[in-house]
Amino acid sequence: xxxxxxxxxxxxxxxxxxxxxxxxxxxxxxxxxxxxxxxxxxxxxxxxxxxxxxxxxxxxxxxxxxxxxxxxxxxxxxxxxxxxxxxxxxxxxxxxxxxxxxxxxxxxxxxxxxxxxxxxxxxxxxxxxxxxxxxxxxxxxxxxxxxxxxxxxxxxxxxxxxxxxxxxxxxxxxxxxxxxxxxxxxxxxxxxxxxxxxxxxxxxxxxxxxxxxxxxxxxxxxxxxxxxxxxxxxxxxxxxxxxxxxxxxxxxxxxxxxxxxxxxxxxxxxxxxxxxxxxxxxxxxxxxxxxxxxxxxxxxxxxxxxxxxxxxxxxxxxxxxxxxxxxxxxxxxxxxxxxxxxxxxxxxxxxxxxxxxxxxxxxxxxxxxxxxxxxxxxxxxxxxxxxxxxxxxxxxxxxxxxxxxxxxxxxxxxxxxxxxxxxxxxxxxxxxxxxxxxxxxxxxxxxxxxxxxxxxxxxxxxxxxxxxxxxxxxxxxxxxxxxxxxxxxxxxxxxxxxxxxxxxxxxxxxxxxxxxxxxxxxxxxxxxxxxxxxxxxxxxxxxxxxxxxxxxxxxxxxxxxxxxxxxxxxxxxxxxxxxxxxxxxxxxxxxxxxxxxxxxxxxxxxxxxxxxxxxxxxxxxxxxxxxxxxxxxxxxxxxxxxxxxxxxxxxxxxxxxxxxxxxxxxxxx
Numbered sequence: 292x293x294x295x296x297x298x299x300x301x302x303x304x305x306x307x308x309x310x311x312x313x314x315x316x317x318x319x320x321x322x323x324x325x326x327x328x329x330x331x332x333x334x335x336x337x338x339x340x341x342x343x344x345x346x347x348x349x350x351x352x353x354x355x356x357x358x359x360x361x362x363x364x365x366x367x368x369x370x371x372x373x374x375x376x377x378x379x380x381x382x383x384x385x386x387x388x389x390x391x392x393x394x395x396x397x398x399x400x401x402x403x404x405x406x407x408x409x410x411x412x413x414x415x416x417x418x419x420x421x422x423x424x425x426x427x428x429x430x431x432x433x434x435x436x437x438x439x440x441x442x443x444x445x446x447x448x449x450x451x452x453x454x455x456x457x458x459x460x461x462x463x464x465x466x467x468x469x470x471x472x473x474x475x476x477x478x479x480x481x482x483x484x485x486x487x488x489x490x491x492x493x494x495x496x497x498x499x500x501x502x503x504x505x506x507x508x509x510x511x512x513x514x515x516x517x518x519x520x521x522x523x524x525x526x527x528x529x530x531x532x533x534x535x536x537x538x539x540x541x542x543x544x545x546x547x548x549x550x551x552x553x554x555x556x557x558x559x560x561x562x563x564x565x566x567x568x569x570x571x572x573x574x575x576x577x578x579x580x581x582x583x584x585x586x587x588x589x590x591x592x593x594x595x596x597x598x599x600x601x602x603x604x605x606x607x608x609x610x611x612x613x614x615x616x617x618x619x620x621x622x623x624x625x626x627x628x629x630x631x632x633x634x635x636x637x638x639x640x641x642x643x644x645x646x647x648x649x650x651x652x653x654x655x656x657x658x659x660x661x662x663x664x665x666x667x668x669x670x671x672x673x674x675x676x677x678x679x680x681x682x683x684x685x686x687x688x689x690x691x692x693x694x695x696x697x698x699x700x701x702x703x704x705x706x707x708x709x710x711x712x713x714x715x716x717x718x719x720x721x722x723x724x725x726x727x728x729x730x731x732x733x734x735x736x737x738x739x740x741x742x743x744x745x746x747x748x749x750x751x752x753x754x755x756x757x758x759x760x761x762x763x764x765x766x767x768x769x770x771x772x773x774x775x776x777x778x779x780x781x782x783x784x785x786x787x788x789x790x791x792x793x794x795x796x797x798x799x800x801x802x803x804x805x806x807x808x809x810x811x812x813x814x815x816x817x818x819x820x821x822x823x824x825x826x827x828x829x830x831x832x833x834x835x836x837x838x839x840x841x842x843x844x845x846x847x848x849x850x851x852x853x854x855x856x857x858x859x860x861x862x863x864x865x866x867x868x869x870x871x872x873x874x875x876x877x878x879x880x881x882x883x884x885x886x887x888x889x890x891x892x893x894x895x896x897x898x899x900x901x902x903x904x905x906x907x908x909x910x911x912x913x914x915x916x917x918x919x920x921x922x923x924x925x926x927x928x929x930x931x932x933x934x935x936x937x938x939x940x941x942x943x944x945x946x947x948x949x950x951x952x953x954x955x956x957x958x959x960x
Contacts, residue, residue, distance in 0.1 A: 300634055301600050303607040304615070310590060311514040311549030313459060315351040315614070316393055318607055319628050320592050322552060322616040323354040323399045323464070323518075327369030327652040328666065334371060334381035337656065337666055339388035344668045345621050346394035349628030352614070353394050354462050354552065355385065357401040360449040361442060364402040364471070365412040369652065373400055373449035382456020390457075397514065398453035400446055400505075401464035404471030405431045405480070406558050417442070419475045420482040426558045439487060442471075443500050450505045460514025462552060463502060466538075467520045468564050469557025472498050476538060479528035495541060506547045516550040517542065521579035524560030532579040536586045543587040552592040552616060553580045561862045566596055568644030569728030570866040574602055581611040592616040598642050600631035622648050622659050637741065641734040647947055650860035660947050661691070661735045663954040674958050681705050682960055685764040685932070687756045687923060690718020691946050692938025693770030694739035695953030700768075700960055701746035708749045708764070710756035716740045718772055719939075720946065722810040723829075726836040728870065735946060758926045766933045766960055769924040770953065773917035773939035775805035781825040781850045781883045781915070783897060797887030802910040806834050809912055816843065817909030821892055823884050824849040824914050828857040831914045832867045838912075839874035846905070847876060850883045850897045887911055917943035935959075 305317045328337040334355075342353055358373035359365055365372075372378060382398070389396045405418035408429040417438065418431035434442070450461050465472035474480040475497050481488050487496055502517065509515045519539055523529035530538070539551060555576050556563025562570040576595030584591040593612030597603050603615040620627055624640035631639070640662060647660035656666045664671040681704045686697040689711030697709045715721065717736040724733045743750065754760075761767045779795025780787035787793070797803070808814045810833070820843050824831035831847060832855060838845050847854065855864045879894075885902070886893040892905045917939060924936045935956045938949035 301604045301631055304600060304604050305632055308590065308613060310352070310395070311460070312512050313395060313514055315395060317349070317351045317628065318614045319350045319603070320552075320614045320616045321345050321350045321353045321621050322554075322592065322594055322618050323357050323462070324618040324622075324648075325367075325369070325652045325657065326356050326666075327367065327656045329369050329371055331377075332370070332372035332375055333378050334385050336384070338381070339385045340668045341666060342385055342396070343388035343392060345625045346389045346392035348621070348625040349632060350394050350621065352397065353389060354397045354399050357399050357464055358449065360400050360402050360445045361417075362412055363409075363414045363417045364404075364407060366403055366407040367652070368411060369656070373398065373452060374445050376452060379452050379456045382453060382458060386457040395459040395514070397460040397462050397516070398450075398456075398458045399462040399464045399518065400449045400453070402442065402471040404465070404474045405429075406469055417471065418480070419471075419487065420480060422480050422482070424558055433483075436485065436487075439497060443497070443504055446501045447504045447508055450508050454509060454513060458513075460516065460549070461505060461509055462516045462518055463505060464518040466498065467518045467554040469523065469559065472501070473520065473530075473557070477523070477528070477530050479526065491537075495538065498542065499545065502542065502545065502547050514549045515547065516552055517548055518552045518554065519583070520555055521553045521576060521583045522555045522563070524556045524563030526557055526559045529557065529559070532582055535579075536582050539583050540586040543589065548589060550590045550592065550614075551583065551587055552594075553583060553612070554594055555579065562866050565646055565649050565862050566644070567646050567861070567863045567866070568596075568731035569870075570863055571596060571644075573598060574606070577606060577611050581609075584610065584612050590614060594618070596642075596644065599639075600636050603631075619644070619646075619648055622657065622665055623662050640738055643731045643734040645732060645946075646861035646863060649862055650858065653860040658947065661738075661950050663695070663951045675703070679704055679960070682765045683763075684708070684766045684768065684960060685710065685756070685761040686768045686770060687761065688718065688770030688772055688938070688940065689713070689716035689740075689750075689752075690770060690772050690938065690949065691720060691736055691739070692940075692949035692953040693718070693768065694736055694743060695950045696768045696770060696937060696957045697748055698739055698743045698746065699954050699957030701743065701748040703957060703960070705960060707746070708751065709743070710751050710754050710760065712753070712755035714753045716750075716752070722807065723833055725810045725812065726833045727840060728836055728867070729833060735950075756923065758923065758930060761927070762931060764932050766935065767927060768953075768956055769921065769927070769934060769936045769940050770938045770949075771920045771923055771940045773919050773943040775807050775913070775917050776915040777803065777805050777913050778915070779803075779823070779884060779887075779913055783850055783883065795884060795886065798913070800887055800889070802890075803887065804910060804912045806830055806912065806914055809834055810837060819844045819907060819909040820846070820912060821884075821905060821908045821910070822847045822912045822914060824851070824854065825883075826857065826914055826916055827851050827853070827855065829855070829867075831855075832871065834912060834914060835871050835876050836874070839871065839876050845871075845876045846879065848879045848882050848884065848894060850881065852880050854878055854880065884911070919943055
């Protein structure tokens with residue numbers, strides 16, 4: 292199908308459009324997001340491959356990750372230094388990888404202002420006024436007029452480097468998400484009394500200077516755009532939609548820009564930026580974006596969990612915007628445009644809003660909860676092309692690990708039989724989705740199951756595989772998952788985890804439950820529930836939400852000082868807390884359960900050893916973690932088939948690890 296031909300289902304989505312001096316081949320824009328591939332402030336080879344993969348998938352434009360225009364804006368080591376001349380050669384590397392696939396490439400120039408700290412830069416944090424951010428809590432330095440001049444100069448310098456590096460355009464950032472220029476714009480964070488504070492015109496002055504000066508160094512054949520909010524979200528004294536419409540109209544009136552890219556939120560309302568499936572519905576920004584679109588004369592890029600071609604087409608045909616922007620959906624599936632264009636929307640690997648991508652770059656390069664190829668694109672392409680001799684492969688277990696292993700093995704030419712003891716595929720993902728906030732997570736296993744059904748693999752549901760069932764296969768992948776622990780002891784007491792150690796007294800009572808017993812809905816539960824968390828992870832929140840939604844009175848206790856710390860990097864912890872607290876769930880940290888006698892639970896303070904009692908507790912749910920179910924693997928040892936143990940059957944962890952191991956094992960067969 293030629294570029295001029297648009298599929299009947301999504302004709303506007305795949306129609307070309309003028310973008311300043313250039314033409315975008317369609318209306319799909321990959322918006323900027325962190326990748327953390329860089330180790331030296333320049334684009335790595337992995338950066339070039341990552342962006343090229345999305346260009347190959349069919350996007351019209353790519354705005355690369357936000358790049359620091361000044362040394363005072365270095366929140367993490369993986370940030371690109373746009374002000375450093377060394378970045379020019381690496382721009383050329385990315386451009387050379389992207390341009391052959393027909394996508395436009397833009398550099399996003401940015402300063403975080405108060406929404407960072409000086410740990411990496413070892414410099415003071417800059418801001419219009421000395422107001423700390425709620426995340427970083429560092430009191431910033433109030434910028435002088437000379438430093439404002441310096442910042443303007445650094446935006447210009449950074450733009451010159453990008454243009455010299457061969458990009459197609461520049462995107463001025465720092466207005467959206469509560470970053471530095473947005474801090475100047477907002478009366479909540481700009482308390483200045485000079486020419487950069489007070490009136491609307493004064494607060495807009497720094498933006499006007501930057502856009503004007505950057506425009507002078509951007510050649511006529513290159514694009515210049517800007518990233519703005521359409522709403523700051525739930526921020527006291529922040530900028531609402533009407534304020535941002537006014538700002539956009541004023542900026543558009545300068546006649547210097549070729550497009551606006553929209554977003555929402557600041558670090559005071561991070562779910563407006565990173566909206567998860569639990570916190571924000573699909574298209575949650577569109578009403579505000581439409582108001583901004585009507586106020587400007589150039590194309591607008593809309594974002595906000597636009598994940599399906601149907602929603603994307605609707606955005607465009609109803610005039611809410613001229614482009615649809617995606618980040619997480621294109622991380623999950625870089626071939627989204629190609630699949631939509633080929634009228635294969637059901638083949639699109641869905642973004643489920645788990646925010647694993649956001650959490651991942653707190654520890655390293657970006658990754659996806661269920662796309663194992665992210666950041667390893669060349670390696671996976673080379674491996675997929677490797678000749679293989681088809682083998683008979685048994686996969687035991689139809690959770691995320693088993694499904695991924697079975698699908699990849701089948702796609703690589705092996706004869707696959709999948710055994711699942713339950714009557715449906717999905718494993719423990721089916722339990723997570725019993726809570727309303729996590730229903731969309733079923734997209735991980737539903738997609739795998741749908742793709743697997745389209746292969747020649749045999750799927751045997753309701754069949755608990757034995758060693759005899761799989762003895763004649765040449766390879767057996769054991770993905771039998773894990774079972775919940777219920778001995779009652781926290782990890783603070785490792786000696787009590789020994790197989791022959793005594794459990795917490797009373798943990799074997801009739802009214803003590805595991806998360807599986809709760810979430811399957813097969814057990815009749817009493818009213819007042821004490822939930823004991825020793826994971827610090829998401830599962831206690833899932834169980835508590837499920838119980839509270841069924842009118843149980845829920846208390847949560849933990850030895851940890853902070854609940855949910857293990858998933859805090861995904862930025863939805865405040866939302867998860869708020870949802871449960873509004874439902875009446877209470878939280879008590881610093882204690883562990885040391886005895887249960889009928890409806891009385893003894894709590895022990897982990898620091899002082901003091902004990903207290905909770906009475907009238909009808910039931911106790913222990914969320915302690917799981918034990919690997921590797922019995923089949925042990926039984927198969929030495930019996931003939933090559934045995935691989937993956938996912939929770941190897942060690943109970945995360946969906947991400949299960950998917951990764953399933954893929955890795957399949958490619959190694």
